[in-house]
Amino acid sequence: MSDVSVKIKTPQTGEIELNTGLFINNEFVKSVDGKTFEVINPSTEEVICSVAEASEKDVDLAVSAARKAFNGPWRKETPENRGKLLVKLAELFEKNAELLAAVEALDNGKAFSMAKNVDVPGCAGCLRYYGGWADKIEGKVVDTAPDTFNYIRKEPIGVCGQIIPWNFPLLMFSWKIGPAIATGNTIVLKTAEQTPLSALVACQLIKEAGFPPGVINVISGFGKVAGAAMSAHMDIDKIAFTGSTVVGRQIMKAAAGSNLKKVTLELGGKSPNIVFADADLDEAINWVNFGIYFNHGQCCCAGSRIYVEESIYDKFIERFRERASQNTVGDPFAKDTFQGPQVSQLQFDRIMGYIEEGKKDGATIETGGKRKGDKGYFIEPTIFSNVTEDMKIQQEEIFGPVCTISKFKNKADVIKIANNTSYGLAAALHTQNLTTAIEVANALRAGTVWVNTYNTLHWQLPFGGYKESGIGRELGEAALDNYLQTKTVSIRLGDILFA
Ligand code: NAI
Numbered sequence: 001m002s003d004v005s006v007k008i009k010t011p012q013t014g015e016i017e018l019n020t021g022l023f024i025n026n027e028f029v030k031s032v033d034g035k036t037f038e039v040i041n042p043s044t045e046e047v048i049c050s051v052a053e054a055s056e057k058d059v060d061l062a063v064s065a066a067r068k069a070f071n072g073p074w075r076k077e078t079p080e081n082r083g084k085l086l087v088k089l090a091e092l093f094e095k096n097a098e099l100l101a102a103v104e105a106l107d108n109g110k111a112f113s114m115a116k117n118v119d120v121p122g123c124a125g126c127l128r129y130y131g132g133w134a135d136k137i138e139g140k141v142v143d144t145a146p147d148t149f150n151y152i153r154k155e156p157i158g159v160c161g162q163i164i165p166w167n168f169p170l171l172m173f174s175w176k177i178g179p180a181i182a183t184g185n186t187i188v189l190k191t192a193e194q195t196p197l198s199a200l201v202a203c204q205l206i207k208e209a210g211f212p213p214g215v216i217n218v219i220s221g222f223g224k225v226a227g228a229a230m231s232a233h234m235d236i237d238k239i240a241f242t243g244s245t246v247v248g249r250q251i252m253k254a255a256a257g258s259n260l261k262k263v264t265l266e267l268g269g270k271s272p273n274i275v276f277a278d279a280d281l282d283e284a285i286n287w288v289n290f291g292i293y294f295n296h297g298q299c300c301c302a303g304s305r306i307y308v309e310e311s312i313y314d315k316f317i318e319r320f321r322e323r324a325s326q327n328t329v330g331d332p333f334a335k336d337t338f339q340g341p342q343v344s345q346l347q348f349d350r351i352m353g354y355i356e357e358g359k360k361d362g363a364t365i366e367t368g369g370k371r372k373g374d375k376g377y378f379i380e381p382t383i384f385s386n387v388t389e390d391m392k393i394q395q396e397e398i399f400g401p402v403c404t405i406s407k408f409k410n411k412a413d414v415i416k417i418a419n420n421t422s423y424g425l426a427a428a429l430h431t432q433n434l435t436t437a438i439e440v441a442n443a444l445r446a447g448t449v450w451v452n453t454y455n456t457l458h459w460q461l462p463f464g465g466y467k468e469s470g471i472g473r474e475l476g477e478a479a480l481d482n483y484l485q486t487k488t489v490s491i492r493l494g495d496i497l498f499a
């Protein structure tokens with residue numbers, strides 16, 4: 001064991017050795033000033049271990065490593081090899097699925113089975129998909145005059161700063177590095193202070209896959225220090241952020257006040273989930289339940305505002321109440337757990353605060369509303385009815401296992417209330433009528449609309465927000481644009497020779 005590694009224990013793997021340093025130039029190093037911070041297990045509220053904490057000076061070191069790699073060996077690498085490295089990393093994720101999922105479940109609190117069967121395969125799929133794109137980044141020739149030759153080249157932007165949240169630590173890591181690497185950029189990525197551990201395992205795999213030093217640098221640290229230093233950095237060319245809308249605005253301001261780095265943002269949501277009277281009721285209840293309670297409600301696209309057509313409202317709510325109260329909440333490592341603890345004390349307090357607010361405003365608790373147990377940040381799946389559109393619980397992102405349910409009269413009525421939000425990340429509707437499905441999907445102001453399903457994201461499909469839910473799209477071909485510059489080259493030719 002070095003001074004930048006510790007032994008930790010997960011119920012799934014037993015004791016494992018974990019590197020805790022900052023990952024710069026393919027080495028795990030201490031922070032310049034030797035600072036560390038504690039990482040908490042949200043199921044037990046106990047300290048798992050401490051990891052290195054990046055300051056501004058460490059951000060500088062990571063950025064210069066990324067710059068050196070960008071100007072040096074990485075620019076000379078072929079697209080084919082960039083693709084191979086991503087595919088190799090995807091394979092290593094699959095090979096180490098058990099370990100990655102166990103560390104993720106320990107640190108974040110999500111069910112181990114979810115981490116293993118949803119998060120890790122999602123990472124591998126995404127990395128492999130972008131591996132496939134690496135040698136398909138193409139330019140164009142444009143004819144403007146017989147004596148001119150113009151070509152348009154797609155080039156990497158340069159050093160990319162990436163700041164990720166704690167709700168899907170590994171998945172966000174993969175969504176960020178996939179398109180950036182495929183397009184030939186280098187990276188400084190900051191993990192969320194609540195969940196730095198799984199990325200540290202992934203860094204070991206980056207080294208094993210054979211990425212040259214400095215291409216992917218990963219730092220643990222706090223938003224206000226390391227994150228702010230990245231957003232204001234003069235030698236970071238682009239910043240990609242996923243997290244709260246409040247911080248998204250701060251990042252744009254920092255970019256505007258420094259080198260006008262390119263900014264893409266994937267922010268919050270308050271997504272409507274609409275059930276029409278002609279929907280398959282069993283299916284709709286399943287997807288509405290999964291839409292809000294998957295990942296303990298800690299999803300930017302969580303279906304947190306449920307609207308049910310008047311004529312089936314009573315039947316729906318009775319069955320949904322029963323379904324929600326049956327979700328198994330508990331130890332992430334227990335076999336049948338669906339919902340683990342919220343990620344942190346702070347998130348737990350925020351969510352309980354919203355529940356109190358809802359009660360005070362006069363909404364009715366249909367089920368849940370309380371803490372579960374007395375250790376760990378567990379909250380019962382909660383449904384509020386009797387809500388009005390102006391209530392806080394109806395307008396603000398709660399980011400926990402809490403939803404609201406209301407009635408609607410008709411299509412026009414529900415489109416209006418569904419769109420009555422400053423957010424626009426996702427939406428869903430449930431119906432058997434094709435015309436209703438298409439009409440409503442077209443009318444909803446959201447980056448993703450699901451019909452008769454929910455939360456079924458796929459790396460081949462673009463994902464991102466309208467309105468205050470963000471700028472740009474992640475995943476799919478669309479994400480490549482976030483990481484490319486367009487260069488026009490115009491060449492004046494001599495005499496034109498035609499025979
Ligand atoms: P946050 O936006 O503060 O944190 C996300 C990331 O941004 C973390 O890596 C954090 O270190 C970094 N960060 C924080 N302040 C920064 C700054 N000034 N400059 C640069 N980077 C900074 O989110 P937080 O406080 O963890 O959660 C608060 C709320 O945000 C949640 O309740 C939820 O509503 C929303 N959220 C949305 C997410 C999404 O997926 N869209 C993910 C996480 C949170």
Ligand code: MG
Pocket residue numbers: 039040041042107108194195343
């Ligand atoms: Mg944690």
